[in-house]
Amino acid sequence: MLVRVAERPILDDDNIVLAPYIEAENGEIKYYEFNKNDPKVNFSDSRVIYVNDVMYLTSISHFRIARSKDGVNFYIDDKPTIFPEDKLEEYGIEDPRITLIDGVYYITYSAVSSQGICTCLIKTHDFVNFERLGAIFCPDNKDVVIFPEKINGKYYALHRPSSGSRKRNDIWMADSPDLISWGSHRFLIGVRNGKWDSGRVGGSLVPFKTDKGWLEIYHGATVDHRYCLGALLLDLNEPWKIIGRSENPIMEPETTYEKQGFFGNVIFSCGGLLENGILKLYYGASDMYVAYAELQVNDILSSLVKDGY
Amino acid sequence: MLVRVAERPILDDDNIVLAPYIEAENGEIKYYEFNKNDPKVNFSDSRVIYVNDVMYLTSISHFRIARSKDGVNFYIDDKPTIFPEDKLEEYGIEDPRITLIDGVYYITYSAVSSQGICTCLIKTHDFVNFERLGAIFCPDNKDVVIFPEKINGKYYALHRPSSGSRKRNDIWMADSPDLISWGSHRFLIGVRNGKWDSGRVGGSLVPFKTDKGWLEIYHGATVDHRYCLGALLLDLNEPWKIIGRSENPIMEPETTYEKQGFFGNVIFSCGGLLENGILKLYYGASDMYVAYAELQVNDILSSLVKDGY
Numbered sequence: 303m304l305v306r307v308a309e310r311p312i313l314d315d316d317n318i319v320l321a322p323y324i325e326a327e328n329g330e331i332k333y334y335e336f337n338k339n340d341p342k343v344n345f346s347d348s349r350v351i352y353v354n355d356v357m358y359l360t361s362i363s364h365f366r367i368a369r370s371k372d373g374v375n376f377y378i379d380d381k382p383t384i385f386p387e388d389k390l391e392e393y394g395i396e397d398p399r400i401t402l403i404d405g406v407y408y409i410t411y412s413a414v415s416s417q418g419i420c421t422c423l424i425k426t427h428d429f430v431n432f433e434r435l436g437a438i439f440c441p442d443n444k445d446v447v448i449f450p451e452k453i454n455g456k457y458y459a460l461h462r463p464s465s466g467s468r469k470r471n472d473i474w475m476a477d478s479p480d481l482i483s484w485g486s487h488r489f490l491i492g493v494r495n496g497k498w499d500s501g502r503v504g505g506s507l508v509p510f511k512t513d514k515g516w517l518e519i520y521h522g523a524t525v526d527h528r529y530c531l532g533a534l535l536l537d538l539n540e541p542w543k544i545i546g547r548s549e550n551p552i553m554e555p556e557t558t559y560e561k562q563g564f565f566g567n568v569i570f571s572c573g574g575l576l577e578n579g580i581l582k583l584y585y586g587a588s589d590m591y592v593a594y595a596e597l598q599v600n601d602i603l604s605s606l607v608k609d610g611y
Numbered sequence: 612m613l614v615r616v617a618e619r620p621i622l623d624d625d626n627i628v629l630a631p632y633i634e635a636e637n638g639e640i641k642y643y644e645f646n647k648n649d650p651k652v653n654f655s656d657s658r659v660i661y662v663n664d665v666m667y668l669t670s671i672s673h674f675r676i677a678r679s680k681d682g683v684n685f686y687i688d689d690k691p692t693i694f695p696e697d698k699l700e701e702y703g704i705e706d707p708r709i710t711l712i713d714g715v716y717y718i719t720y721s722a723v724s725s726q727g728i729c730t731c732l733i734k735t736h737d738f739v740n741f742e743r744l745g746a747i748f749c750p751d752n753k754d755v756v757i758f759p760e761k762i763n764g765k766y767y768a769l770h771r772p773s774s775g776s777r778k779r780n781d782i783w784m785a786d787s788p789d790l791i792s793w794g795s796h797r798f799l800i801g802v803r804n805g806k807w808d809s810g811r812v813g814g815s816l817v818p819f820k821t822d823k824g825w826l827e828i829y830h831g832a833t834v835d836h837r838y839c840l841g842a843l844l845l846d847l848n849e850p851w852k853i854i855g856r857s858e859n860p861i862m863e864p865e866t867t868y869e870k871q872g873f874f875g876n877v878i879f880s881c882g883g884l885l886e887n888g889i890l891k892l893y894y895g896a897s898d899m900y901v902a903y904a905e906l907q908v909n910d911i912l913s914s915l916v917k918d919g920y
């Protein structure tokens with residue numbers, strides 16, 4: 303497993319909050335310093351700091367390999383596997399999602415910097431040598447999952463552009479001839495007023511192929527940032543056509559470790575395994591822990607209803 | 612010339628502002644109605660209405676052909692040439708920019724809808740038959756200009772994503788194998804505090820090839836929305852490398868028709884011709900008129916200075 307590790311400085315002074323960043327020239331970690339008594343600065347969200355609506359992060363993230371023989375007990379590498387190094391990664395790299403295509407692992411991830419939030423691509427054959435393939439979606443865009451095979455000669459991906467003009471955070475679909483260049487952007491699903499996914503939606507897992515269609519596990523949050531998981535079923539041949547969608551979450555924060563932590567009431571997944579009809583789901587809980595759950599795929603499929611859009 | 616025609620309803624009641632849109636199902640123009648006394652609605656910008664920071668447009672735009680024998684006197688077609696028809700175009704289509712490649716005209720334009728601002732692509736051989744090629748940049752993204760030839764086997768474009776998280780409106784570069792799918796996004800130039808382009812920048816004209824490099828005329832605005840034109844010089848073979856940039860505008864609002872109109876203090880161009888060392892520039896003035904100016908290319912080139920990034 304590739305895990306996101308978020309680090310932040312420990313401080314004696316409770317009045318100070320630091321926003322770490324990497325100097326692209328020399329790779330050193332530096333800090334912007336903010337005072338909690340500064341009325342111009344918004345500290346209401348533990349994950350971010352807003353200064354005149356401009357976002358900084360309170361932690362800086364990288365990726366490490368975690369190894370397991372049973373899928374439950376993991377040993378995390380002592381050192382970072384992939385560390386932010388590009389100017390577009392100066393505030394960190396987050397949320398890796400891995401698609402295996404023809405023996406090559408393609409990893410999409412959010413690259414956060416003073417220029418916004420991009421999605422970049424890395425490929426690897428062995429998780430030892432990594433090749434950076436640049437920014438495949440420009441700011442602000444995250445939650446990119448690439449389908450595991452070509453459909454009618456094209457690669458497909460779900461992505462989540464943010465429209466500032468319309469204050470939207472919806473799931474879109476794009477296609478590509480080469481996994482690097484993406485076009486034919488289509489709106490796929492939006493938020494739903496009054497429901498569990500009223501605030502924002504985004505792709506979570508790489509879609510699984512089932513008899514019924516492509517099964518996508520996505521995340522949705524309310525406007526108050528309660529994050530749950532739901533599902534989408536997409537047509538096998540024309541994946542921009544929606545067959546079904548979760549009316550209610552397939553999973554929501556219930557346990558103490560899901561409700562309380564660095565940022566509570568969050569379950570958020572970037573990966574899982576489908577084995578013998580069971581979805582083995584790895585997910586972040588409260589932006590603090592990595593947890594594990596098993597779901598029956600048939601239960602998910604039978605819970606879906608036709609989406610209105 | 613392809614001109615953007617913006618239409619808005621004439622009303623007897625000064626207290627009402629209408630935001631037009633097209634119903635995708637039947638192509639009919641409908642209106643959202645806003646009352647000027649509603650404190651939740653922001654009417655300070657004549658071009659747009661903001662309701663809880665969500666943007667609506669006060670006009671709806673389409674494209675018409677304007678014909679001329681001398682480049683100065685134009686006859687505008689009675690009927691629309693390209694009219695919004697897609698769900699992504701429900702609030703109108705704006706700012707066409709035409710690149711001629713191998714005998715085919717490729718038109719990029721902003722498609723505005725309830726889902727945000729995309730850039731879409733249309734191609735035509737004859738300006739009679741048009742083929743829609745979909746959204747090539749997802750929300751929010753506008754000011755896309757495609758270079759007129761491949762560079763080292765790839766197509767290149769300038770684009771202007773908006774980062775809500777960092778409140779940025781900068782010029783980026785992307786490349787493409789097929790003009791439809793775009794990747795390898797790179798930050799190119801940003802706004803400059805205290806200068807004429809402190810608020811936002813975006814590509815304006817399709818880049819011209821000169822001995823010195825690719826010459827791009829771009830627009831910059833202050834945070835108070837005063838729009839000027841400047842220039843960028845980019846390396847011929849590695850166009851993401853900046854050779855020079857305008858310290859001061861090459862052109863700014865000076866005349867009455869540039870300073871006063873539907874939205875004053877704006878000059879904004881989407882096209883021009885390079886003939887005998889003269890840039891023949893067509894531009895919008897005050898979001899109300901189309902005006903014409905001639906600039907010496909050598910004057911522009913010699914005014915550029917090395918950009919700091």
